[in-house]
Amino acid sequence: MSNLLISERPMMVIPALAVKIGLNEAIVLQQIHYWLKKKLHVIEGRSWVYNTYKEWNQQLPFWSESTIKRVFKTLEDLGYVLSGNFNRSKLDQTKWYTIDYEKLKELDEGESITEEILPETDVQEKQEMEKIPVAEVVEYLNEKTNSSYKVGTGKTRKLITSRWKEGFRLSDFTTVIDKKADEWLDHPKWSRYLRPETLFGPKFESYLNEKTAKTKLREEDFRFDDET
Incomplete structure (x- = not known):
């Protein structure tokens, strides 16, 4: 049996949550919830978890600390995670975290229809999503x-x-990002077009198949009539 198969406590996450907020965010949210249920730090009736990013990295070793910081920031921006500072020393800026369960509950709306009563095509589409x-x-x-x-x-x-849905996959997205980042990132004007609506818009396939040599850029290249 492979040592890479489950031989330790697995890290679980509900697929429906990952679809709604992202896989990485769902993993971190579940990990925060795991610690909050232990009620190690209860302040004003609310449970909090205190960990440095290095300590979070030890729990989630498959990510870098910078990725972990970014995921936490995303969860804070979305409002599902609240942060605070209850450290005894003012010099200690380690963040404390808790979950806004009321905010998270809003995601449950519309989830009452179970997969079993959905048409087969809808189930397949959900699984694909x-x-x-x-x-x-x-x-x-x-x-x-x-x-x-x-x-x-x-x-x-x-x-x-x-x-x-058009058939492109993760490697295609990373290729487009790599190509356009190499071409535009250091340009004072065109770097602003390194954004999802430009990279993943109507010209995605042309970006994917274009040569890597840098070309002369024109303003009209970025005007998409069918962008919303």
Whole structure:
């Protein structure tokens, strides 16, 4: 039996949550919930978890500390995670975290229809949607372009999903990001087009298949009549 198969406590996450907020965010949220249930630090009736990013990295060793910081920031921006500072020393800036369970409960709306009573085609579509690596694409874009685009943004998800349904896969997204980052990142004008609506829009396939040599850029190259 392989040592890479489950021989230790597994890390579980509900697929429906990953679809709604991103896989990485769902994993971190579940890990926070795990610690909150232990009620090790209860302040004003609310349970909090205190860990440095290095300690979070020990729990989630498959990510870098920078990725973990970015995931926590995304969860804070989305409002599902609250942060505070209850450290005894004012010099200690380690964040304390808790979950806004009322905010998270809003995601439950519309989930009362079970998969068993859905038409088979709808079940298949839902399962296919769960496989779309939206979080991975956005995080790769952020890493390559020093950006902080949010995984939960509806328009970004729609763009990535549209390209995915056209048959493109994760390697295609990373290739487009790599090509355009190499071409535009250091340009004072065109670097602003390193954004989801440009990269994953109508010209996605042409970006994917274009030669890597840098070309002369024109303003009209970025005017998309069918962008919303």
